[in-house]
Amino acid sequence: MGIQKTRAVILSMLPYRESSAIVTLYTNEYGRVNGIAKGVRKRSKNSLPLERGFLIDLILYIKQGRDLHTLADINICDYYPEIRGDLYKTAIRDAAFELLLKSVMASEPHPELFSLLQQFLISLQSTDATENFALLWKFYLKTAGFLGFAVRLDSCRCCGREILISEGGFLAVENGCLYCSKCGVKRSLPETYIQGTVLQKLNGSLSPLKLPSDELIRLTRLAVSYCSFHMDIRPEFKSLKFIEQISR
Ligand SMILES: [Zn+2]
Structure with a gap:
């Protein structure tokens, strides 16, 4: 002992x-x-x-x-009183926790995940409501990255062309990379589309995201499906259902 x-x-x-x-x-x-x-x-x-x-x-x-x-x-x-007193921030926090509860086994130390988690809570506590979803997507993608499943944003999986961040792209969930806007449209996978403003946000842009709530939910579902596929998570995310309910 x-x-x-x-x-x-x-x-x-x-x-x-x-x-x-x-x-x-x-x-x-x-x-x-x-x-x-x-x-x-x-x-x-x-x-x-x-x-x-x-x-x-x-x-x-x-x-x-x-x-x-x-x-x-x-x-x-x-x-974290500002999270505790805010239904949306609490729901976003719980969605981040649910990924860790479903993906990380007991007693596997990942100090980088611990500091990511702490940073996530500090940011969630102090930022404006419009940033909540972007913080969650970053948390999901960084966690995936730490566990060996980083998304490559550099070149199109189909034509090899460099991805122009401002044009957006389509997430190739199973391959961990993007299709450029042209190849993605041809493949007609609208549910995997990531807007240029969102890619810029994921790259650290500070300008606020102005997206309707059903788009925020769609992108959150996309991030969850990416993590679920690569981390072999079967059960549905309960926290996501709750976020949908309160966002309507
Ligand atoms: Zn392409």
Whole structure:
């Protein structure tokens, strides 16, 4: 048994017995960790009850060969109040968490994913509502990239021509690259179209995206289908359904 201090984001929490919880964490040193946090659902005057989405410091008692470890000495570092108080931001956050919950196995350390996750929460907390979806797409594509499935944006899979970012392109989901605007139209795969403004956004452009909500949903579905195909995720994303409901 090892005792480790670590920092983590709470990806999910399930009530357990009277006052405890079974918690899934994303940690810097150990990747995804499942554990029991005893007594955390007891209300106390001065402390916020733990919730999904919080950044915490804790002591991890690791039991070799076990799936559930023990979590203790939990301190809240940030509870991201602007996300917590906003239904849309919470839904976008949960969609990001769902990818990690569905794709990353327990105890595979990916420190680069932990810093991506932390950066995502900081950006989601501080940016304007129009940026929420773009943050989620970037999170999905970067996670895919870290796990070995980066999308290549340089040249068209069909004609080899350089992709002009401003013209947009069509995502070749299974091949992890783009078709240029001409070849994509010929293949008539409208659901895979990515607008030039969106490609520019993914490349770091700061100008705001002005797209109707059904387009935002379509592009989110496209990013989910890309990740699901490459990371071998079968079940549907529940968080995506919820985003659709609240966007109507
Ligand atoms: Zn082409």
